[in-house]
Amino acid sequence: MITISHVSKSFNRKAALEDVSLTIESAQIYGLLGPNGAGKTTLIRIINQIIQADRGSIQVDGKLLTENHWKDFGYLPEERGLYKAMCVSDMLVFIACLRGLTRHDARNNVKHWLAKFDISSWSKTKIESLSKGMAQKVQFIAAVVHQPTYLILDEPLSGFDPINVDLILSELKAMKAEGKTIILSTHNMKSVEEICDQVGLLHKSRLIVEDTVHKLRENQRRGEFVVRFSGNMIALANALWTEFELFETLELGDNRFQIIVKQRGERSFEDLASNLMGKIKLESIAERLPSMQEVFLGLIAKEEEKNEE
Amino acid sequence: MLILGPLLILLFTYFLLKFGDQGKNSLRVLIADPANLFDNKITSHPSQAVEYLFYDTYLDYEEFRDGNRFKEFDAFVEINEKVLQNKTVKLFYRESPSLDIKMKIKFELERRTEERMIAEFTDLSIDRFRQLKQPLNVDFINVYDPKNQADNNRGWVGIFFGSLILFFIGLFGMTILRSTSKDKSNRVVEVILASVRSSDLMLGKIIGIGLSALVQLVIWSVFVVIGLVIFKEFIFTDIFDPSNYEGIQYASDIKNDILLNASSSRYNAFIDLIFHRINYGVILPVFFIFFLVSYFFYAAFFMAIGATSGSESDGQQFVIPIFCLLLLSFYAGFVDMYYPDSFLATFFAYFPFTAAMTVLVNVSTASSASGLVQVLFVLLILLCHAFIFLKIAARLVKNGILNSGHRLNLSTIWLWLKKS
The missing domain is CATH 3.30.70.1710 (BMC (bacterial microcompartment) domain)
Known part of the structure; x- marks a missing residue:
């Protein structure tokens, strides 16, 4: 379980997150929603320890989040990035080793994931010669190759065709079934409805609602x-x-x-x-029941009205 | 470049040794001496390199240049009637003679003129005259170095090794900058930072690129040393023996310092430097230690610029001051070599940007025992500065590496420096 307590962060005196508290239960898929600029990426970076919060704390299974948790987390950033001159398997082995795997285990895991995604033939292909969709698959594998307990995915479905969207969603469901905890930041509300158990909605750096998908839809009936x-x-x-x-x-x-x-x-x-x-x-x-798209728009509109008042 | 670099150096060295003095090596010289001052004689030891023939009529250079009967001559010397007074002789050539030949002719003409002057104006014997003619030697001797152990020429060894450091710092510093900017622009940095600290990323990059620089340096050194040994043992066996070099003998005989320097430069500046003057046992350890510490010191700047720049091209403007400081090291090296006791030399010795160069010049010129404390002190200063600037760079990397698309300016850098 990940517990985020009163986290605040500002850049150049402009608040990116204000007193955000939320709880992500184990073996759940948590949807982190919000319009652009709401603070989702900032929160994700804080959970990944890429940046530090100005205030507040994060606990993982009751323990304060430290660098020792790096190996337990997998991260797929919104803006994808890989070393273009490296070949696929070398890149993935490198990332897996950074996440604490031995070279031997890393190689085995890479083989497993490449075979699972039916892309073993790309193993020696340079990243720069991959198409966008192919690179997305490699990037996804880079996030999961070390078999993390917690997986943080920022817009994981962007750039995928419907077949691969289905593949990724199935994979996420399978991971959840294995007991992995997944934080999913996306604007694809259909996938939120399909796979998320709980969502938190950020708006203008604040958490405005946190509930299960079903309850949110029911509340907006x-x-x-x-x-x-x-x-x-x-x-x-x-x-x-x-x-x-x-x-x-x-x-x-x-x-x-x-x-x-x-x-x-x-x-x-x-x-x-x-x-x-x-x-x-x-x-x-x-x-x-209203779709998540409608719930999202309704909640944001209500929040805007409140702010105007 | 791993193999090509040292090969180019060796090729350059080969051409320098092979064609360093490319002028014409044998000459037929016509001496126009209408007053017969030289009495149809130049030297009692004729050589194959220069053949003299006398012409007892006035000849001007146009006639020599265009006249068919003079085509067989490579040069002509105009001996005017007042040569004993004005001591000026003109030599017109068709193709510039080599330095050796020039000196040989000058030496022989000067000797012959001298003989004529002794006969014309004195009652002395030639030997007696030459004994009296010896110039006064004034030796400038440093009281702290009466044996003149701090030889200026050995300073070139320091300049050479210092330049090697600066060359590699410039080359691999830019690699650090470009690599960091590229990581930012292709967004891989966010993936990496999710598993390592930004300071670890910085040190990893600096050490990784530094090691590749060191490996390259070692490979270059091995290639160059092997090449120079081959040159010495198999290709240029004669050129390394100073006794084979006539120019030095002539210049030494006639006590002409300029000529002596010019003639010996070919021997000294390169051959002697490489094969005799470098104390590899002392200079190599100092070189490698200062190479590493200076590399870390300068790498902090390149890393900071790369991490804070908004795009791959954005940081270029901030590189110019760094390169100016690298160039300042060359100046510092020369100041230290020629004015080692000046305030400026002392300042450059402790100024971290120029410390490596000045230490190497000091080590190569001074006796190793006297400079050891100073070397260690400078090393300590450089280490402290490298540590401080790596800390500063780490802060800039932490706060700037995830930002892109902006235009880098000093206020942004200051803002990120203040941020914890």
Whole structure:
């Protein structure tokens, strides 16, 4: 578990982080979200001990973060960088050795990861001759080659095609299953929804919210329901009456429809179900939670309003 | 450059030895002596190198140059009627003679003129006249070095080794700067800093590049030494024997210091320097110690510039002062060699930027025992400064290495220096 307590950092008297406290549970994927300039990269650099916080502390499993933890952490920075004149395997062995592996173990791990990503044939290829996507894969391996307990990934999916995005996400899920703790900073909200257990949202150097993905979406619920049915729309309108508002309709063919309705007042899921029962042929009915994209935008907008007031 | 560098040095040395004095080595000289002052005689020991023929009519240089009958002559000497008074003789040549030949002709003409003057103006014998003619020798002797152990010429050895240090510092200092800037621009530095301290990264880079410099230096030295031994033993066997060099003999005979210096320079400045004057047992350890400490001292500056610059080209402007200080070392070396007791020489000896050069000049000129304390003291000063500036550089690296895209200026450097 990583516990970040009251961390502050400023550059040239401009605050980059203000009193940020958050907890990252073990064997979880933690999404570190926030608009550009919110302080995500600064926080990530502090956790990686690349820069020091002005105030506050970080604990790893109850112990203060020190240089001894370097070998336990893997890091994929947003701005990728490798020694271009080195060949892939030499570069990866070098990074693994820096992270505390013996040369022998490093070589074995590199072989394993290159084979896993089906890129063993690149082993002796120089980094400078790799395409961007290929280099991204190598960079990802550089972050995980020493089998860290904690993995910090800054925009890990950028530059990957959908196939490789899927590959990386599967890999992250597998690592989580192995008990690794992953901090993921990304603007890709779809992947946050897919793999993150918990998120922390930074805005203007402050942590404005920290919760599980599910709870955040639930907290932002707007009383919207997705209904699939067959029948006619007049019957539906009568069934909804004034208690629910129909605001999106999608014709699925064969007299089948998908609609989104929004509740008015204190009406509940049960009210909607009972209103529709017997009037149309219901296929499914489910509450529509806001996407993480919507949650993100909603929270930022709310924060902006608060600041304006 | 690992192999090419020493090969180029040896090639340069070879050409210097082979073609150092490239002028014409044998001459047919026509002596136009209308007054017959020389009595158709120049020397009683004719040589194959210079053949003299006399011409008893007035000849001007245009006639000599264009006249078909003079084409077989390489030069002509105009002996005017007043040569015993004005002591001036003109030699017109078609192709410049070698230094050896020039000195030989000058020596023989001067001797012959002298003989004519003795006969014309004195009742003395030639031997007696030459005995009286000996110039007064004034020896300038340092009371602290009455045996003149601090030989100026040996200072060149120090200059040579000092220059080697400066050359490698300049070369590999720029490698440090470029490598650091490149690490910044291709962003690899963030990956590295996630596993090592910025000060470790700095020292690793300095030591790594320094070791490659040292390896290169050793390889160069081995190649050059082997090459020089081959030159000495197999190729230029004669040139290393001063007795084979006639020019020194002539110049010495006629007591002409300028000629003596000029004639001996070819022998002294290079051959004697390399094969006889270098006390390798003393100078090599001093050289390697000061090479290392000076390298660390200067590397701190190059590293700091590389780490704080906004782009690979940004740091160039800050390199100029460093190179000026490197060049100042050459000046310091000369000051120390020629005016070792001056205030400036003392200042340069303790000034960390010039200390390596002055110490090497001191060690090569002074007796080793008298300078040992001074060498150790200068080493201590240099070590302290290297340590201080590495500390400063470490702070600049820590605060500046993750910043890029800016334009480096002094206020930014000051800001990063103040930051913990």
